[in-house]
Amino acid sequence: MDFFWRQSAYRGIALWVALSALMVLVSSGTGAMAGTLEEVRKRGMLRCGVSEGLPGFSAQDKDKRWQGFDVDFCRALAAPVFDDPEKIEFVPLSATSRFGALARNEIDVLSRNTTWTLERDVVRDLEFLGVSYYDGQGFMTRRSHGLSSALQMAGVTVCVLAGTTSETNAKRFLAANKQEVAVKSFDGRDDLLKAYDAGQCGAYSADRSGLASNRQRLRKPDDHMLLPEVISKEPLGPVVRQGDPQWADVGRWVLNLLVNAEEVGWTKAAAASGSGEPPLSVSKEISDKLGLDPDWPVAVVKAVGNYGEIFDRNVGSNSPLDLPRGVNALWTRGGILYAPPMR
Numbered sequence: 001m002d003f004f005w006r007q008s009a010y011r012g013i014a015l016w017v018a019l020s021a022l023m024v025l026v027s028s029g030t031g032a033m034a035g036t037l038e039e040v041r042k043r044g045m046l047r048c049g050v051s052e053g054l055p056g057f058s059a060q061d062k063d064k065r066w067q068g069f070d071v072d073f074c075r076a077l078a079a080p081v082f083d084d085p086e087k088i089e090f091v092p093l094s095a096t097s098r099f100g101a102l103a104r105n106e107i108d109v110l111s112r113n114t115t116w117t118l119e120r121d122v123v124r125d126l127e128f129l130g131v132s133y134y135d136g137q138g139f140m141t142r143r144s145h146g147l148s149s150a151l152q153m154a155g156v157t158v159c160v161l162a163g164t165t166s167e168t169n170a171k172r173f174l175a176a177n178k179q180e181v182a183v184k185s186f187d188g189r190d191d192l193l194k195a196y197d198a199g200q201c202g203a204y205s206a207d208r209s210g211l212a213s214n215r216q217r218l219r220k221p222d223d224h225m226l227l228p229e230v231i232s233k234e235p236l237g238p239v240v241r242q243g244d245p246q247w248a249d250v251g252r253w254v255l256n257l258l259v260n261a262e263e264v265g266w267t268k269a270a271a272a273s274g275s276g277e278p279p280l281s282v283s284k285e286i287s288d289k290l291g292l293d294p295d296w297p298v299a300v301v302k303a304v305g306n307y308g309e310i311f312d313r314n315v316g317s318n319s320p321l322d323l324p325r326g327v328n329a330l331w332t333r334g335g336i337l338y339a340p341p342m343r
Helices: 002-033 036-043 069-082 098-103 118-122 165-176 189-197 208-215 245-264 268-273 284-290 296-304 307-314
Strands: 046-050 088-092 126-128 133-135 137-142 157-161 182-186 203-207 224-226 234-236 239-241
Touching (some): 036 046, 036 069, 036 245, 069 088, 069 245, 069 296, 157 165, 157 189, 165 182, 189 203, 203 208, 208 224, 239 245, 245 284, 245 307
Parallel strands (some): 157 203
Antiparallel strands (some): 126 239, 133 234, 137 203, 137 224
């Protein structure tokens, strides 16, 4: 009996040791997945995936400095991590390469006019941080074609960018409305624009903000117009990998801060002045959970301003695109832009 008891005891101890080792491995794996903030700080640089060149959203200026709406989110994210919004490596990515770069840990965040969809969220294991720009897909064509509606495009070749929701949406809309057109896909935006500008496509379909941006790159922008139809919902926003809740929280609350800052009238100039108490603050306890200094909201707004300032200078009234705020206006001003409260 004593022999069998000892054998049972030994087996119990062995099982306990094995389970303990397994728990250590699991917790170690979780820790490794949850270490993006630490990795970024050790590297001394935030790697931010952006488009290959979309004026107003992410493009290099004449001095090779990256500028744009999506670029400013990268700077807003770098600011509280390093107290320096310029510690960024911008990684230009095509529509087809962007998700792979994020999955392979080649970038820390993707800020590249990316639509939040069910498939991308669930199947691709992407973590969307929120909606930074509410958009919708449309069509651009030459004024000389005499079209006034996307329902008049029978016989027209429509160009789209491969690997985007635009490709699927255009085919579905045109088929549903019995428009017998050819849809031609391109892997790169530059190739698409060259083909469209050369007359190889009678129309170009993409997010309306992207169409307005790319129109500026054509030889004669005023010769082209956007048709009135909006054929889809395109909530665009920054993305990180799933499995790192701390890093996702940092990015999510940086985005929420930008919207809340506009709501309370907190500007870049006010944050830079350092006078008075900040209108938005976060406790040390919450900041510690995020892995940031308690004054991180000041660092963000001081670096890029509030959401309204970012919008106006890059794509709005103070930019060549001159896009209206529309639904991207604050909820208090007739739009649907709304962020959770910082309390």
